[in-house]
Amino acid sequence: MNESLINLTNLNKSYKMGSYELEVLKEINLSINKGEYVAIFGPSGSGKSTIMNILGCIDTKSSGKYFLNGENIDKKNEDELAVIRNREIGFVFQKFNLISKFDVLYNVQLPLLIKGLKKSETKMIATKYIEKVDLLDRINHRPTELSGGQQQRVAIARALICNPEIILADEPTGNLDTHSGDEILKLFESLHKEGKTIIVITHDEHVASYANRIIRLRDGVIESDEYKSY
Numbered sequence: 001m002n003e004s005l006i007n008l009t010n011l012n013k014s015y016k017m018g019s020y021e022l023e024v025l026k027e028i029n030l031s032i033n034k035g036e037y038v039a040i041f042g043p044s045g046s047g048k049s050t051i052m053n054i055l056g057c058i059d060t061k062s063s064g065k066y067f068l069n070g071e072n073i074d075k076k077n078e079d080e081l082a083v084i085r086n087r088e089i090g091f092v093f094q095k096f097n098l099i100s101k102f103d104v105l106y107n108v109q110l111p112l113l114i115k116g117l118k119k120s121e122t123k124m125i126a127t128k129y130i131e132k133v134d135l136l137d138r139i140n141h142r143p144t145e146l147s148g149g150q151q152q153r154v155a156i157a158r159a160l161i162c163n164p165e166i167i168l169a170d171e172p173t174g175n176l177d178t179h180s181g182d183e184i185l186k187l188f189e190s191l192h193k194e195g196k197t198i199i200v201i202t203h204d205e206h207v208a209s210y211a212n213r214i215i216r217l218r219d220g221v222i223e224s225d226e227y228k229s230y
Contacts, residue, residue: 003033003034004031004032004033004034004070005032005033005034005036005068005069005165005166005197006030006031006032006055006066006067006068006166007030007031007065007066007067008028008029008030008031008054008064008065008066009029009064009065009066009067010027010028010029010063010064010065011025011027011028011029011030011054011061011063011064011065011066012025012026012027012028012061012062012063012064013025013047013050013054013059013061013062013220014062023220024047024050024220025047025050025051025054025061025220025221026219026220026221027064027221028051028064028221028222029222030215030222030225032197032199033197034165034195034197035192035195035196035197036197036198036212036213037188037189037192037197037198037200037210037211037212037213038197038198038199038200038211038212038213038214038215039199039200039201039202039207039208039209039210039211039213039214039215040052040199040200040201040202040215040217041202041203041205041208041214041215041216041217042203042216042217042218042223043203043218044203045219046217046218046219046220047217047219047220048201048202048203048217049170049201051201051217052168052170052199052201054066055168055199056085056089056091056168057073057076057081057084057085057089058085068084068088069088069165086111086114086115086162087162087164088164088165088166089164089165089166089167089168090156090158090159090160090162090164090166090167090168091159091168091169091170092152092155092156092159092167092168092169092170092172093155093169093170093171093172094170094171094172094174094175095175096143096148096151096152096154096155096175097155098143098151098154098155098158099143100142100143100144101142102142103139103140103141103142104130104135104138104139104140104141104142104143104146104154105123105126105127105130105139105140107143107154107158108126108129108130108154108157108158108161109122109123109125109126109161110158111158111161111162112125112126112161112162115162125161126157126161127139129157129158129160129161130154130157132157132160133153133154133156133157133187134153135150135153135154135157138150147180148175148176148177148180149176149177149179149180149181149183149184152172152173152175152176152180152184153183153184153187156184156187160191164196165196165197166196166197166198166199167188167191167196167197167198167199168199168201169188169198169199169200169201170201171201171202171203171204171207172184172185172188172200172202172207173185173202173204173207174204181206181207185207185210188200188210189210192212198211211228212227212228213225213226213227213228214226214228
């Protein structure tokens, strides 16, 4: 029996714009099990970035319920949410978000250094994850000395280093050429086979096609939720 990881119930999100209220998400009901590979797919303005920010505990909902690993996210304070973001969710963004003055090794070490681990210990762990994304030969290079695909692999190694249950990726191939993008998607496939829960936010049909389940958003509502047939 699959174990539920994420549960959204009657979730709504709106933003006040003066006297006007903009509804971005409307009555979202969604359950994601551990180990799933899910694409949340939709055009610009569909609400997919908002749902990503809520899933990643970056933003809060307006109403409804969000349970992550059985815990009610509403009852968490900002410090507790920061711990969840650090331990349970590995973020991968379109713009990589690497620090240009630091080399690959230090960029990947950073989440563990922030947690207070010793530098020697974090170096050993970071090296393991850099090897996992096949970048040992670039370990002392800075981001500006890497291709876009290599930078995204560094970002994935950094996302993995705290051993999170969930990889939450926002348009992860958006800044990459087709070949580099496919390499990143194959890396997600291998992580999924290892048991990671992968959630990819995308407007690209090709990116979505790698997932085992595609949730289509349009105008803030779930239009369809389909599993890939084999």
